[in-house]
Amino acid sequence: MTARRSRTSDAAPTAPVTVVVATLNRREELRGTLGRLTRLPESPPVVVVDNGSADGTAAMVAARFPQVTLVRLRENRGACARNIGVRLARTPYVAFSDDDSWWEPYSLARAADLFDRHARLGLLVARLRTGEAGRTDPVSLKMASAPLGREADLPGPSVLGFPACAAVVRRAAFLSVGGFDELLFFGGEESLLAVDLAAAGWGLAYVSAVQARHLPSPLRETPARRWSLHQRNDVLVHWMRLPLRDAARRTAMLAGRAVRDPAAARALCGLLRRLPGGIARRRPVPPSVVRRLAVLGELR
Structure with a gap:
């Protein structure tokens, strides 16, 4: 890795939560996101990891937000750029933002308080409000319905997945399971981290009182490209952690669709390129985690 930090500070952080933002060519x-984050009443430390942007992103951050820690990468590290930010954080908790998302005032303070009071809580998923109108995202509505029930030592319904831009993690838990895996790169990369945290005994919970906002950027992958990346990584996670019969079945389903669907063909090609690395990383999760994924319909 080649990185350069534009600014560091020896002063103690003013909040128990650091916000980590990974970005690429969305100056x-x-x-706008940094303008909101740096005005939060909690005054959280903010770390921006720039994935080799070519649009002046790093220069803008350095000039407009000198209080932000900036890491300039020479290449795109995908979701793993967040790992760099987490390692730099000096707070016990870390929240993720995308370059087109941010946290509502006092939400990070509420999250920190919940982590302090729930020792097994490894990851908290906030209510995600999207678009100009701030409507609750369908993913949040599903989590609020508690399909996995509630555990007494967690502050909300149990979950086994999350959107990164609405997640706060216990730094020690995140680092103990390795963070985001470079093999997935980007696209549904949260799934592997969620099952790894659960397999290690950490609790994951949804809390509607903690809120994040997302105003989706128009500078996005096409829907077909996003679908392809998510499908590739979904099947790859099956090979890395779940029963082999389920991994084989999902691979066969993708291969069948690839005959007539170019997006599925791209997903299958990407899967096959990464499969040797995925098998080398294979570490089956406990049956209890497999059963919970089945409840969510992830093994259909």
Whole structure:
């Protein structure tokens, strides 16, 4: 890894939560996000990891937000850029933002308090509000319905997945399971981290009182490209952690669709390129985690 930090500080952080933002070529969206994050009443430390942007993103951050820690990467590290930010954090908890998302005032303070009071809590998923109108995202509505029930030592319904831009993690838990895996790169990369945390005994919970906002950038992958990346990584996670019969079945389903669907063909090609690395990383999760995924319909 080649990285350079534009600024560090020896002063103690003013909040128990650091916000980590990974970005790539979304200078204007990031400008708005940092404007909101740096005005939060909690005054959280903010770390921006720039994945080799070519649009002046890093220069904008350095000039407009000198209080932000900036890491400039020479290459795109995908979701693993967040790992770098977590390692730099000096707070016990870390929240993730995308360059087109941010946290509502006092939400990070509420999250920190819940982590302090729930020792097994490894990851908290906030209510995600999307678009100009701030409507609750369908993923949040599903989590609020508690399909996995509630555990007495967690502050909300149990979950086994999350959108990164609405997640706060216990730094020690995140680092103990390795963070985001570079093999997945990007696209549904949260799934592997969620099952690894659960397999290690950490609790994951949804809390509606903690809120994040997402104003999706128009500078996004096409829907077909996003679908392809998610499908590739979904099947790859099966090979890395879940029963082999389920991994084989999902691979066969993707291969069948690839005959007539170019997006599925791209997903299958990407899967096959990464499969040797995935098998080398294979570490089956406990049956209890497999059963919970089945409840969520992830093994259909």
